[in-house]
Amino acid sequence: MNPMNYIVLSAILFSIGAVGVLVRRNALVVFMCVELMLNAANLAFVTFARTSGTLDGQVTAFFVMVVAAAEVVVGLAIIMMIYRSRRSASVDDASLLKL
Amino acid sequence: MTALTALAASEQVPTAAEGVFTLMWLLIGFPLAGAVILLLAGRRSDSWGHILGTLTVLSSFIVAAFLFAAEAGRGAEDRAVEQVLYEFFAVGGYEVNVGLLLDPLSMAFVLLITGVGTLIHVYSMGYMEHDPRRRRFFAYLNLFVAAMLLLVLANDYLILYVGWEGVGLASYLLIGFWQHKPSAATASKKAFVVNRVGDVGMSLAIMASFAAVGTSEILAVTGSADRISTGWLTAIGLLLLLAACGKSAQVPLQSWLLDAMEGPTPVSALIHAATMVTAGVYLVVRSGPIFQGAPVAANAVIVVGAVTLVFGAVIGTAKDDIKKALAASTMSQIGYMMLAAGLGPVGYVFAIFHLLAHGFFKANLFLGSGSIMHAMNDEVDMRVYGALRRVMPWTFVTFTAGYLALLGIPPFSGFWSKDKIIEVAFDTSIAAGLAALLGAGITAFYMTRIMLMTWFGEKRWRPDAHPHESSPIIVGPLVVLALLSLFGGAMELGFLPGGGIEPWLEPAVGYEEIEHILPTLAYPAITLVVVLVGAVWAWFVYGRDPVPTTPPAGSVLTRAARADLGGDAFNEAVFMRPGQYVTRTLVWFDSKGIDGAVNGLAAGIGGLSARGRRIQTGFVRSYALSMLAGAGVVIAALLLLGGRL
Numbered sequence: 001m002n003p004m005n006y007i008v009l010s011a012i013l014f015s016i017g018a019v020g021v022l023v024r025r026n027a028l029v030v031f032m033c034v035e036l037m038l039n040a041a042n043l044a045f046v047t048f049a050r051t052s053g054t055l056d057g058q059v060t061a062f063f064v065m066v067v068a069a070a071e072v073v074v075g076l077a078i079i080m081m082i083y084r085s086r087r088s089a090s091v092d093d094a095s096l097l098k099l
Numbered sequence: 100m101t102a103l104t105a106l107a108a109s110e111q112v113p114t115a116a117e118g119v120f121t122l123m124w125l126l127i128g129f130p131l132a133g134a135v136i137l138l139l140a141g142r143r144s145d146s147w148g149h150i151l152g153t154l155t156v157l158s159s160f161i162v163a164a165f166l167f168a169a170e171a172g173r174g175a176e177d178r179a180v181e182q183v184l185y186e187f188f189a190v191g192g193y194e195v196n197v198g199l200l201l202d203p204l205s206m207a208f209v210l211l212i213t214g215v216g217t218l219i220h221v222y223s224m225g226y227m228e229h230d231p232r233r234r235r236f237f238a239y240l241n242l243f244v245a246a247m248l249l250l251v252l253a254n255d256y257l258i259l260y261v262g263w264e265g266v267g268l269a270s271y272l273l274i275g276f277w278q279h280k281p282s283a284a285t286a287s288k289k290a291f292v293v294n295r296v297g298d299v300g301m302s303l304a305i306m307a308s309f310a311a312v313g314t315s316e317i318l319a320v321t322g323s324a325d326r327i328s329t330g331w332l333t334a335i336g337l338l339l340l341l342a343a344c345g346k347s348a349q350v351p352l353q354s355w356l357l358d359a360m361e362g363p364t365p366v367s368a369l370i371h372a373a374t375m376v377t378a379g380v381y382l383v384v385r386s387g388p389i390f391q392g393a394p395v396a397a398n399a400v401i402v403v404g405a406v407t408l409v410f411g412a413v414i415g416t417a418k419d420d421i422k423k424a425l426a427a428s429t430m431s432q433i434g435y436m437m438l439a440a441g442l443g444p445v446g447y448v449f450a451i452f453h454l455l456a457h458g459f460f461k462a463n464l465f466l467g468s469g470s471i472m473h474a475m476n477d478e479v480d481m482r483v484y485g486a487l488r489r490v491m492p493w494t495f496v497t498f499t500a501g502y503l504a505l506l507g508i509p510p511f512s513g514f515w516s517k518d519k520i521i522e523v524a525f526d527t528s529i530a531a532g533l534a535a536l537l538g539a540g541i542t543a544f545y546m547t548r549i550m551l552m553t554w555f556g557e558k559r560w561r562p563d564a565h566p567h568e569s570s571p572i573i574v575g576p577l578v579v580l581a582l583l584s585l586f587g588g589a590m591e592l593g594f595l596p597g598g599g600i601e602p603w604l605e606p607a608v609g610y611e612e613i614e615h616i617l618p619t620l621a622y623p624a625i626t627l628v629v630v631l632v633g634a635v636w637a638w639f640v641y642g643r644d645p646v647p648t649t650p651p652a653g654s655v656l657t658r659a660a661r662a663d664l665g666g667d668a669f670n671e672a673v674f675m676r677p678g679q680y681v682t683r684t685l686v687w688f689d690s691k692g693i694d695g696a697v698n699g700l701a702a703g704i705g706g707l708s709a710r711g712r713r714i715q716t717g718f719v720r721s722y723a724l725s726m727l728a729g730a731g732v733v734i735a736a737l738l739l740l741g742g743r744l
Contacts, residue, residue, distance in 0.1 A: 021723055022723055022724055022727070091718075091719045092718060092720070094719070095716070095717035095719075096717060097715070098715050098716055098717025098718075099712045099715040
């Protein structure tokens with residue numbers, strides 16, 4: 001079991017998630033990509049915990065999961081509110097805060 | 100004249116003030132209080148302001164008379180009295196006290212200022228009767244008298260400078276008294292600015308005296324004139340001469356005096372005939388030992404005096420405005436005084452004597468012209484006068500008295516003073532003597548011209564002119580001044596204690612007898628001949644044929660004299676235009692250069708911020724991209740500099 005493979009996988013997942021956040025227009029897909037990035041980070045933490053033999057990484061992974069859950073709650077609520085008033089889930093539509 | 104031994108410089112040592120001399124400060128205090136009260140009381144004092152103004156100066160005159168009596172009662176060596184009022188400041192090694200020095204020289208001036216001043220205040224009560232701002236006029240006149248008295252009584256050059264500036268201020272306020280007239284406002288500014296050029300000389304002279312001697316007290320500076328180097332003495336002398344030129348309207352700072360006639364006639368009489376313009380002569384005489392130790396400066400004084408006396412006389416021949424003609428005459432007569440003052444101890448006494456006599460007859464002439472103007476609806480052009488002597492007999496007689504005195508016809512006052520100056524000038528330098536003689540001839544010419552155009556000939560009056568004699572309050576001072584013009588020569592003959600003006604002034608300024616190169620009676624004879632030639636010539640030009648009401652084209656010299664012999668043109672070409680170019684260049688540099696730099700900086704920052712503003716696109720995805728880029732930069736930095744952070 002080579003920990004390097006897991007780190008490479010985590011990096012690939014993170015990049016896919018980052019590109020997805022930047023490129024996709026649908027708000028829900030952007031959120032899913034954010035989740036993907038968070039899970040990539042989780043994988044990296046757990047892998048490093050396994051390689052160093054301590055449990056710090058695994059505890060941190062729990063924290064990340066809690067944060068992700070809270071963020072999803074708040075974010076989906078906001079997207080629902082925007083969808084109700086605008087009838088559109090595109091992130092490009094809410095662009096009034098510009099100079 | 101009593102025989103006098105040669106004394107090179109004044110030898111008086113001032114004693115402290117006691118007895119009646121402790122009232123010395125009241126001389127200045129009365130008019131100063133008058134000015135302050137009249138200015139602060141405002142319109143409430145409009146009804147009695149003029150009376151208070153006259154009473155203050157009259158009180159000063161009464162105090163002056165008492166002081167004169169007390170001073171005359173003392174011995175000749177003992178006539179200098181000093182009263183120190185308070186300490187002005189003491190900084191480093193420089194201490195200045197406000198003190199008054201009453202010696203025969205300042206006593207003469209004090210009597211002139213307060214006496215003639217009182218007469219002019221009485222005259223003004225009548226002359227300015229219908230002016231709504233009369234109270235303010237009297238306040239300014241009182242301010243002037245206070246400042247002038249401070250000038251002549253000061254025992255320190257710095258205090259003299261305070262009075263010097265005060266009379267300049269009062270002159271500015273009074274010339275521009277009718278401030279709604281643009282010509283009057285401009286004339287007052289011109290007078291002040293030209294005076295200011297002279298004031299630079301005065302302040303530099305005070306600084307130089309402090310540098311050379313360590314103090315600016317007058318008697319200390321003049322007393323140490325034999326110990327300072329000639330270079331310092333020349334510098335101080337030339338600077339004092341510059342100051343005197345400004346105040347006394349001598350060439351090259353003479354341009355303001357003729358324009359100053361925009362002020363009311365009592366102002367012209369008091370300030371620009373009798374007192375302020377004589378302050379320069381006072382300064383030169385008071386600083387006598389300095390000039391005696393610096394022959395270059397003394398010669399400069401002589402040259403300035405001689406040039407101005409001819410300059411003023413030539414200008415006076417072509418002026419149709421009676422006040423401007425009299426002003427040119429004043430310029431010329433003060434040239435006489437400066438010439439005499441530059442000649443050293445041989446001439447100081449006569450400079451002051453002529454100053455006093457001139458104060459009488461010139462004030463008389465100016466007040467007389469004011470009386471004429473009053474009668475002719477404020478008309479000053481002599482070409483519309485003519486045949487006034489039957490209508491205004493009193494003014495005619497008093498004016499004629501002043502005329503005879505000014506010409507130097509014996510036995511009137513001008514003869515005694517002016518002839519002595521011509522005599523002393525001849526004995527020192529033939530050139531100066533000839534200049535003075537020429538000036539006397541031209542003086543006779545233009546004064547006779549004024550007389551003929553105004554009082555004789557046919558009526559050339561405007562249709563609305565109804566001249567009549569003036570009221571007694573105007574004629575009264577004229578009569579007194581006429582008597583003084585006629586009989587003021589008695590000062591020479593011994594009406595003063597000690598036997599005449601020479602013994603009176605000699606302890607203060609020094610007096611030397613000079614060897615005469617011609618027999619004694621030759622001088623008055625030659626002068627009288629020249630004066631009569633000038634007068635008869637004027638009769639030939641103006642007395643026989645009627646005077647044209649429009650000025651004829653005239654010769655080159657006439658046109659030049661009408662243009663003040665190029666005085667204004669010179670000032671404009673040499674000072675004003677180059678100065679204007681300099682200021683315009685600086686303004687251009689300021690608006691293009693400095694404003695350009697500041698505005699350019701502001702525009703640059705504005706431009707940068709406009710560019711930077713475009714980062715705020717409003718799109719969430721672009722913000723996400725910038726966050727990613729920022730995170731990338733941080734990671735790169737950590738990786739590259741990881742060990743050192």
